[in-house]
Amino acid sequence: MSHTLTTKLQPGTQAPDFTLRDAKGRETALADYRGKNVIVYFYPKAATPGCTTEACDFRDSLSSLQGRGYEVIGISPDAPEALAGFTGDFSLTFPLLSDADHSVALSYGAWGEKLVDGEITEGIVRSTVVLDPEGKVTLAQYQVKAQGHVAALREALGV
Numbered sequence: 001m002s003h004t005l006t007t008k009l010q011p012g013t014q015a016p017d018f019t020l021r022d023a024k025g026r027e028t029a030l031a032d033y034r035g036k037n038v039i040v041y042f043y044p045k046a047a048t049p050g051c052t053t054e055a056c057d058f059r060d061s062l063s064s065l066q067g068r069g070y071e072v073i074g075i076s077p078d079a080p081e082a083l084a085g086f087t088g089d090f091s092l093t094f095p096l097l098s099d100a101d102h103s104v105a106l107s108y109g110a111w112g113e114k115l116v117d118g119e120i121t122e123g124i125v126r127s128t129v130v131l132d133p134e135g136k137v138t139l140a141q142y143q144v145k146a147q148g149h150v151a152a153l154r155e156a157l158g159v
Contacts, residue, residue, distance in 0.1 A: 008109035009140045015040070015131050016107040020075065020097035023083035028073075028095055030135065037070045037138075038131045039153070042110035043146075044124040046078045046086035046096070050146035054126070057150035059092050061159075068159045075099050075110075076124060109142065128153060 009015060019029040030038070041058070043051040058065075058072050065072060072094040078086070083096040097104075102124070105111040110127035113120050126146065130139040130153075139156060141149075 008142055009129055009137045011137050011139060013137050015129065015135050015137055016104070017135070018099075018104045018107070020099055020104060021080050022095050022097055023080055023087045025080050028097055030131075033071055033073075033131075034135060035133045037133060039065065039070050039072045039128060040075060040108070040131065041072070041126075041128040042075050042099075042105050042108065042124050043126055044076065046076055046082050047089065050126075051076070052086075052090060054146040054149055055086070055092055055096075056090055058094060059090065061150050061154060062094055064154070064159055065157075068157070070130075070157065070159070073097060075104060077102050077105070109140070114143070130157065 017030050019027050022028050043054055045051055055074060062072060074096045077099055079100060080098050083098055087096055099105055102111050105124055108129055110125050112125050113122055114125055125142055126144050127142045128144060129137055132138050
């Protein structure tokens, strides 16, 4: 275990910029979303039960989120090919980005130790960071549960 310490983002701070590849291998940058509110969520692994629940909840809530001015981006360490399968299998209609070296997760405080099946492992800590149109953090939630997270987030955002 490397015991990598990450700093969680706080409201009012500027979110780190990033450029990552999407499910089709195209580069997507956070800068592409300037002028919009953005929900950036980190999840451990495509097509696993919890991650599928969370992604489908975002998919099912996307029109109401977008109607209130929010875009959604999902980030995981999965390769673009795995993201493509996940997107297709579950008709996901928002970008999923590949953070293979988990550098973006580290910079957002979404990488660290966690308890999985009774064992401490290191990996993605399920997290959601909401950014304003200038890229500043308005809300940061760490160690969220997949089930019910999107509903609670919508409530917190008044959507």
